[in-house]
Amino acid sequence: MMNTPTGTAPAIQGSRRRGAVRHGYSRWAPVAVAIAVGTAYIAFAAWQWSQFAVKSWDLSIFAQLLDRYSQLQAPIVTVKGEGYNLLGDHFHPLLALLAPVYAAFPHAFTLLVVQALCFAAAAGMFTRAAQRQLGAAAGVVLGLAFGLSWGLQHAAEAQFHEIALAVPLLTGSLIAVLEGRWKAAAIWAAPLVFVKEDLGLTVAAVGILIVWRARTPAGLWLAMWGFGWFLVATLVVLPMLNPAGAWAYADKANPLAVLTDPASLFNRSKGETLLLLLVLTGGLILRSPVALVMVPTLAWRFLSTNDGYWGPTWHYSAILMPIAFVALLDAVRQGNPSRWSWVNSYASHGAAIAGTAALLLQPGLPLPGVIDPKAGEWEPRADAAAAALASVPAGASVVSDIGLMSYLVDSHQVYWIGNTNPDPDCVLIDRIAGGTPAEWGNVIDIALKTHPLTEYAMTFEAGGYELACRPDA
Structure with a gap:
């Protein structure tokens, strides 16, 4: 003892x-x-x-x-x-x-x-x-x-x-x-x-x-x-x-x-x-x-x-x-x-x-x-966010800012837009709350600057969310 x-x-x-x-x-x-x-x-x-x-x-x-x-x-x-x-x-x-x-x-x-x-x-x-x-x-x-x-x-x-x-x-x-x-x-x-x-x-x-x-x-x-x-x-x-x-x-x-x-x-x-x-x-x-x-x-x-x-x-x-x-x-x-x-x-x-x-x-x-009484109100951009996520092809690799990143990691290979990444199938940004600098331009501009050898086309744009994917994605 x-x-x-x-x-x-x-x-x-x-x-x-x-x-x-x-x-x-x-x-x-x-x-x-x-x-x-x-x-x-x-x-x-x-x-x-x-x-x-x-x-x-x-x-x-x-x-x-x-x-x-x-x-x-x-x-x-x-x-x-x-x-x-x-x-x-x-x-x-x-x-x-x-x-x-x-x-x-x-x-x-x-x-x-x-x-x-x-x-x-x-x-x-x-x-x-x-x-x-x-x-x-x-x-x-x-x-x-x-x-x-x-x-x-x-x-x-x-x-x-x-x-x-x-x-x-x-x-x-x-x-x-x-x-x-x-x-x-x-x-x-x-x-x-x-x-x-x-x-x-x-x-x-x-x-x-x-x-x-x-x-x-x-x-x-x-x-x-x-x-x-x-x-x-x-x-x-x-x-x-x-x-x-x-x-x-x-x-x-x-x-x-x-x-x-x-x-x-x-x-x-x-x-x-x-x-x-x-x-x-x-x-x-x-x-x-x-x-x-x-x-x-x-x-x-x-x-x-x-x-x-x-x-x-x-x-x-x-x-x-x-x-x-x-x-x-x-x-x-x-x-x-x-x-x-x-x-x-x-x-x-x-x-x-x-x-x-x-x-x-x-x-x-x-x-x-x-x-708070306003807590039950639907986020004005929620429908757009859900639609943006639904527009990402199943199993596609995605470069994203923080806006919808947490909603993608379960079913996609996700990269952060601020790193040097391999060419992804799609690029997704939240222009309002994702943290991507406004001077970088829209999602096509970003895709061209960060992945110049890959072709991307805008496939979704609403509520501040922009998605661009490769034609074969």
Whole structure:
């Protein structure tokens, strides 16, 4: 049996048991929260899909990846480039576990459902942990606040990313840390190194947290595992498989760049991210060492030269939500009360504070858009989009911008228009929302410039969508 310092695991577990007896426990509350959260995100995904709302090329990329895995092929993703191995872009081999799901349901929308279920599972797990310590009502409040938090909502809005798998894994690990189950914490955290390369540093941080709380070798081994895989991924695997022979994002991970532009540390977008973390938890995360697990993620984001990483939108903050809420739970239940009574009183209302903050933040977040009276209206260009897709010959290879790319990858070989590609059967652009520069001209102009040796003719034009195909396609 491992030795634990006085006031760590046994005290936490005892506190949890006393809380369950005092407040009551509902075995169905976590299930109800998970169902509610999953339903909300699936409904949002279905609404997005019906409106032909595409945030980026990422959903298409991951759909192609899983299509290759489901066929037991190397992850060659032509959206990124002809012959491009996606394991040379980011290190996410754990996504291969989704191959059977994609094989059964070979559709890009499947990934949106998978992501919704990942968020739902994490919310249910957290609800169960919260109600064990604070009771059924408080557990449901915190579980819903977690499940509908701004980081997860913006990730859902950005559609599927590999980080979806990390949310339940990190939630399970940090809950286990909170409850003094050190082996379980390590088991939950270890696979994170195969979700994305930077999460090796997060795993190392979890290991250090375990060492801090338990003085157990398991934490040290976990920290070494995480940091070791970060080095293997960034120094060996990614450079080996990347066409350029280097880690594709090394130039953006430049901590020294801040020395030449110190003002960037105080950028408004970074401030918004930090402020939202504090508002969502009522500032209580500052009372918990669990919050230190955020440091690797916030460091690589804020020290990056890519300003797209800095703000609270996109999927980059999804991984922060389990950390923030477990830190909040730790702050409410920790056995280290402040000498100031008002701080203890404030902390004791942590569930109500987080629930209120989450509720007040909702109007500015993506999910409420589904219940907007205008949400049920058919996208004005939806009929044109459907007609454009129907005009693409079955099995044709297509060069496309991001406009309808995600709707083509299931049944066509798709390339992104910004790369150097082999001559396709068709070229499809969305002149309004596809991202193709207007100065490139119409689809015929683009086809002539990018594939000058191949003849194309306009076969569809409506609603801003233009399709040109080879006569023999």
